[in-house]
Amino acid sequence: MSEIKVPEMGESIVEGTISKWHVKAGDSVNVGDVLAELETDKVNIEISAEQAGFIEQLMRAEGETVAVGETIGLIGESNGNLPMSPSSDPAAAEAPVAPAGSDPVSPAAAAPVAPAAPTPAPAAAAAPAPVADAANGGVFYATPAARKLARERGIDLAQVQANDPLGRIRQEDIQAHAAGAVKAPAAPSVPAVPAAAAAVPAADPGKPVERRKMSRRRITIAKRLVEAQQTAAMLTTFNEVDMTAIMEVRKRRKDAFKEKHEVNLGFMSFFTKAVIGALKAYPLLNAEIQGDEILVKQFYDIGIAVSAKEGLVVPVVRDADRLSFAQIEKQIIDLAGKARANTLALNDLQGGTFTITNGGVFGSLLSTPILNAPQVGILGMHKIQVRPVAIDNERMENRPMMYIALSYDHRIVDGAEAVRFLVTVKELLEDPESLLLEG
Template sequence: DSITEGKLIEWTVAVGDYVEVDEVVARIETDKITVDVNMPESGTITKLLAEAEDNVDVGQDFFTFEAGPAPEGGAKKAAAPQEDKPAEAPKAEAKKEEPKKQAPAAAPKAAAPKAAEPKAAAPTPASFDSRQETRETMSTMRQRIAQRLKDSQNTAAMLTTFNEIDMTNIMALRNKYKDEFLQKHGIKLGFMGAFLKASTSALEHQPMVNAFIEGNEIVHRNYVDISVAVASPKGLVVPVVRNCNQMSMAGIEKEIGRLADLARNNKLAIEDMIGGTFTVSNGGVFGSLMGTPIINPPQSAILGMHGTKMRPVVTESGAIEARPMMYVALTYDHRLIDGREAVTYLRRVKDVIEDPSRLLLEL
């Protein structure tokens, strides 16, 4: 789960630039996040030891500098982006407009009424000519995700079990207290906090789901660190909410909010991404009805939440009612976790969400 290398995606300075302490010198893309490399102290860049797109190792030196005050009339690194901008494609696009100006200059449009039908047929072959394929290098993050997910499929004996949850009571609880919760805690009351709290309770009841295999040993944990998928400018990232077993629902909601803010601003640190004993993924925010999530190794299980839909439900009295229902899926490593433990875990999550008072009464 540790990070050992990354790709140098860009330099923001050039040799001879004077850079103030803590200013960004370069950006490195790891398999988890994009990291800014800051100037350790003010000085002038003397040598760049790596080029953009090079792979760099953790702890590797890839530039040198001479510490000291700014030289008189010294170039600032702001000059570099100014040179890049004229080199980019917008001016090339301006040149492409010239043929467009010649097109209306050719007078055939005056004769268009006579040849209107033949000209209407012309775009058809042109559309075939416009078909093309483009290629791009996979980012370090995407390559690592692809590798890890394939390794997960090749290593774990993955199996998925499903259940459905009646969201009526948890939705009523949220609607009743959301304004008061926001006023007191400064964070919106969502459903992720409830699901993380329910997952934590279920993991404590079924600790094998929180364990993992290392070699020929089973590693048990007495803590619960839940990885939560959140959106970022670079795509989905999975920061970790640590010590969920020691946190209140309000504390969990605050931590999710803090991590989500960091993700949106591309400021997640590597430390925010490392670790995690279990993962909760909410595909419902994208409209997912049902799915089978893939385990994030070395974890042994992942809970998938899905969209809440109104569906007919037969109540205990035999009546048919429309209820807000959510499908949930637990994918688990069958080498470690038996079906009984997986089903019991998922049933515990269902019971807590459908009747949140169970947590209050410790039932």
């Protein structure tokens, strides 16, 4: 028998959420078969079988948070036939996920779980029988930590409401029950004002609403964006770029470029090269703050923001200053494809020095990008829009124009330096030939 464990996922990731089980109790598996998908703060990880056999027990359910190294299931050895275990029994197969408090040592130890599975949920909640004491050898629907806390506080587990989808009582349920019990005596002293209380909700309770649980990645994105605004002295400066020259180059070169390199000549390679040229001229935009020191990076790993189903991710184009236009375009396409397929690796997301985000693909005309901490600079691209532009004192022409925005950390980047950086980006883009020299 082998354990299904949560694998190591990088030093910055200590837990994840089981987003999907691909197997159920009793299923036969081979070495390398995908057992489960784990959602982390950054990427999704597949957990594979390290031993052939059958799924003897799944100890955690979909939607539960699990720690690195935690055992979440058991694989039993198979002799080529269907395993004669609680999992093979049709009644047991209806309850593939065993309670966390059950003994995972062997199929025999797990056997008491099978008859408890078909018990209707309302009856289990009403009767204290399913929550048995360890001394009596009963079936456990409470975690060890929850039982210990209940004993310490003198709480009857049968009276505790479980929020776990499998009906297991956890430590936080005990704490919530205890808090409710403490507050209960104060309730009669509160004046009854049902009319005023009913007026508090902003929405009509009779109208339809949908309540969604935030994904782990969305929660992480929310925290990081708030932290970036709270920890950095973030300011934004704006400029506009005449895209005429770049569009003419693309028009003249796009067919030959695609035939030679098998990739389209897009705008991102031009902007990446222009950013690198500006970073070389103003290196503090390619730095970060570490304590009371400034770490100026002398390499150019450019993050490209990509909108994926689970939220915005920023895969990194490594050593972009050493890449050709075609190599940059190919890497961006490859990374964007991985992001949308949820197959990015941790290495694809770590270590960027500066970020470029393109809201123009969604039609944004102007926006203020938020820093991708610990970076101190991010460039925002926007929609190309034809507008009348004064060429000189006498002439006006319609030109394809784009607003660009630079958000920067004012703690180490002065306003004058930020403005000059953005002007340099503008000048390089308006003279594409210069990108071969400066970018």
